[in-house]
Amino acid sequence: MTKTYEKYYVPAQSPWPIVGAVALFLIAFGAGTYVNEVTKQQPGFGGYMLAAGFVVLIFMLFGWFKNVIDESMSGLYSAQMDRSFRQGMSWFIVSEVMFFMAFFGALFYGRVIALDWLSGGSNNAMTFEILWPNFEAMWPLLKTPGGIETQAMPATGLPLINTAILVLSSITLHFAHTGLEQHKRGQLKLMLLVTLLLGATFLGLQVYEYIHAYRDLGLTLASGFYGNTFFLLTGFHGMHVTLGAIILLFVFLRVLKGHFTPEKHFAFQAAAWYWHFVDVVWLCLYVFVYVI
Amino acid sequence: MSAVVTDHEHDHEHHDHKPSGIKRWLYTTNHKDIGTMYLVFALIMFFIGGAMAMVIRAELFQPGMQFVEPNFFNQMTTVHGLIMVFGAVMPAFTGLANWMIPMMIGAPDMALPRMNNWSFWILPFAFLILLMSLFMPGGGPSFGWTFYAPLSTTYSSDSTALFVFSVHIMGISSIMGAINVIVTIFNLRAPGMTWMKMPLFVWTWLITAFLLIMVMPVLAGVVTMVLTDKYFGTSFFDAAGGGDPVLFQHIFWFFGHPEVYIMILPAFGIVSAIVPTFARKPLFGYASMVYATSSIALLSFLVWAHHMFTTGMPVAGALFFMYCTMLIAVPTGVKVFNWVATMWRGAMTFEVPMMFALAFIVLFTIGGFSGLMLAITPADFQYHDTYFVVAHFHYVLVTGAVFSIIAAAYYWLPKWTGHMYDEKLGQWHFWCSLISVNLLFFPMHFVGLAGMPRRIPDYALQFADFNAFISIGGFLFGASQLIFVWVLVKCARGGEKATAQVWEGAEGLEWQVPSPAPYHTFDTPPVIK
Numbered sequence: 115m116t117k118t119y120e121k122y123y124v125p126a127q128s129p130w131p132i133v134g135a136v137a138l139f140l141i142a143f144g145a146g147t148y149v150n151e152v153t154k155q156q157p158g159f160g161g162y163m164l165a166a167g168f169v170v171l172i173f174m175l176f177g178w179f180k181n182v183i184d185e186s187m188s189g190l191y192s193a194q195m196d197r198s199f200r201q202g203m204s205w206f207i208v209s210e211v212m213f214f215m216a217f218f219g220a221l222f223y224g225r226v227i228a229l230d231w232l233s234g235g236s237n238n239a240m241t242f243e244i245l246w247p248n249f250e251a252m253w254p255l256l257k258t259p260g261g262i263e264t265q266a267m268p269a270t271g272l273p274l275i276n277t278a279i280l281v282l283s284s285i286t287l288h289f290a291h292t293g294l295e296q297h298k299r300g301q302l303k304l305m306l307l308v309t310l311l312l313g314a315t316f317l318g319l320q321v322y323e324y325i326h327a328y329r330d331l332g333l334t335l336a337s338g339f340y341g342n343t344f345f346l347l348t349g350f351h352g353m354h355v356t357l358g359a360i361i362l363l364f365v366f367l368r369v370l371k372g373h374f375t376p377e378k379h380f381a382f383q384a385a386a387w388y389w390h391f392v393d394v395v396w397l398c399l400y401v402f403v404y405v406i
Numbered sequence: 407m408s409a410v411v412t413d414h415e416h417d418h419e420h421h422d423h424k425p426s427g428i429k430r431w432l433y434t435t436n437h438k439d440i441g442t443m444y445l446v447f448a449l450i451m452f453f454i455g456g457a458m459a460m461v462i463r464a465e466l467f468q469p470g471m472q473f474v475e476p477n478f479f480n481q482m483t484t485v486h487g488l489i490m491v492f493g494a495v496m497p498a499f500t501g502l503a504n505w506m507i508p509m510m511i512g513a514p515d516m517a518l519p520r521m522n523n524w525s526f527w528i529l530p531f532a533f534l535i536l537l538m539s540l541f542m543p544g545g546g547p548s549f550g551w552t553f554y555a556p557l558s559t560t561y562s563s564d565s566t567a568l569f570v571f572s573v574h575i576m577g578i579s580s581i582m583g584a585i586n587v588i589v590t591i592f593n594l595r596a597p598g599m600t601w602m603k604m605p606l607f608v609w610t611w612l613i614t615a616f617l618l619i620m621v622m623p624v625l626a627g628v629v630t631m632v633l634t635d636k637y638f639g640t641s642f643f644d645a646a647g648g649g650d651p652v653l654f655q656h657i658f659w660f661f662g663h664p665e666v667y668i669m670i671l672p673a674f675g676i677v678s679a680i681v682p683t684f685a686r687k688p689l690f691g692y693a694s695m696v697y698a699t700s701s702i703a704l705l706s707f708l709v710w711a712h713h714m715f716t717t718g719m720p721v722a723g724a725l726f727f728m729y730c731t732m733l734i735a736v737p738t739g740v741k742v743f744n745w746v747a748t749m750w751r752g753a754m755t756f757e758v759p760m761m762f763a764l765a766f767i768v769l770f771t772i773g774g775f776s777g778l779m780l781a782i783t784p785a786d787f788q789y790h791d792t793y794f795v796v797a798h799f800h801y802v803l804v805t806g807a808v809f810s811i812i813a814a815a816y817y818w819l820p821k822w823t824g825h826m827y828d829e830k831l832g833q834w835h836f837w838c839s840l841i842s843v844n845l846l847f848f849p850m851h852f853v854g855l856a857g858m859p860r861r862i863p864d865y866a867l868q869f870a871d872f873n874a875f876i877s878i879g880g881f882l883f884g885a886s887q888l889i890f891v892w893v894l895v896k897c898a899r900g901g902e903k904a905t906a907q908v909w910e911g912a913e914g915l916e917w918q919v920p921s922p923a924p925y926h927t928f929d930t931p932p933v934i935k
Contacts, residue, residue, distance in 0.1 A: 153638075220627075258646065
């Protein structure tokens, strides 16, 4: 072992973590209160607290990332530090995958087991006879045992276009990356901008689809298991696209400021990983929520 | 373990001054400070959760309703469980990881020090929310720490949303803490600290961190579904909408079973550190310990439905989960065998850490055996939701996880404070705890087998004598922990000076730095040969 190790940078004291903890407190307490106020239509402080939490969180993120970027730009970070960031981001994405797995798992269980058993499958003949003898298992679940009816979201049309948009955005992001690695700053900026616009278009179309679902199809959050899984999976995906787009926006602004080199561009890399991950989630989602 | 430090420089000339005042703790990026905060927080939570257990035992001292309303009793069982799992045991292990892992692998600190501080400071706020919810109109969560639907959806109080969001931020804290541990171990090991030279505590925590990253997001998913089911009209767990309350149990236990191992694997690491020290022999079967830990972690993903045998699953499913569960006995048996073999013909001494470790081995094994009984599907139909289950998981969690944490505290206190703890008081603490904990939990097996249901504030008369006995054990166990606080305070304030090695048989990097460990250890990595 003759390899020499650079000194690992351990930051000095920082106020941002405790600010972040206060932000999460405001968000959690505010949201917990607000949910009750909204569903019971009572006035209260929950909404303000929630909003204040997000303001503090954004303030914290700006401050924290400013410190990190300054440290990075002044050359304090060794290759080892860079590996820490990369591994940290990778494991964060693993945890995100598992978050989506919970909802996919619910979807599979509902389709394959719960609906089958409700219609008398396995050893549940009596359950079926006694509870809802007229219930018919189908997917999409257009009529719940309780009798709520809805229409299904088609797989063609808008969702297919959205799939194409998101896949395309992953490809353009890849070319932005190669542009960065090959010193082609023009290609980097252009491709990153295109990626951002594609992401925004995807989100716009998604909002349009939701309006269509609620207004024309009668497909809502409350229209049974199909509506639940549809809105929670696409909804959480949409939130992740939003977050990914915000991250990419800041990466884009940093590119405009001349940050990142072909050798060192962790922030770009992390944003790209995140974007590709969100893309892969969409592909699974498109197959299991829309197509099959 | 043949790790030898050659050129570490633990000079504490210029970089060993600690920041002072409250800012030291609020703004810190130091793994030792953060470890201390985690440990102190866990101890406070242990007493808050313990106070709730005292309320439970006071109510159950006699049949009939004495002190509290049934709804409040249910809140006590629920919040006691949540606090002990998420507020006491898990933060205590994270605190130990923070303190010890960087020192054990020759790292300057945790890999992501600021995030480390954030992980910690989320916790007091999360538990503040949980505890405040007890004072809301309608009361706090009362559906058991497992929050089964529809208890947590259709029939829960308004505070459920606060419960959900506090669990969310606890999860964020755990995931960030786990990422930090895993990255530190992957990336910050000193040169020469190869995988199979790592102390077992590091190995078990690595695997624990992996489990945390895999399952805490699933918990976040399931509390989110509870939230939308209760407040936004979804029907994940409502058959009328095409969902299934049993689906809740599947998702919850997919998180819940690995979670159980999250609370015991680091304990295995601690015992594997303590037993060789006081037996003055290297750990028997180091490699098999690593493989056993990994196997337990993998199996933990395949056994979740053994918590649900009575939900009416198909026989094939029940058999699969029964056999997988029983398989866990194999790697666990390997571990117990190795600890015993380590002690075989060792030059043993019986200081307090060793006593707790020995109690762990015996009593955790009892908990493991009652687990095997519960794994047998047809037998579980009788045991399900009785005090037998309560006895089982308190043997693995109190005499298992908590005893290992106490053992770790005694073992490493001299390294943390620079002083030896009071051995005599420690022995008192041990013997009082050992006797009272068995008075407390052992009879629960009997009342459980006789059919006493858990989570009930009142019970049939034939259980009266045993319950009075159990309650006395409970009060004694609670009181015994006050001795522990006395020892801790006394040791923090002074005492006999500890040497660097502290224990005659102790080996590893953490015993080669002075006691107390300097504020910054290993600014440049030591070389391990």
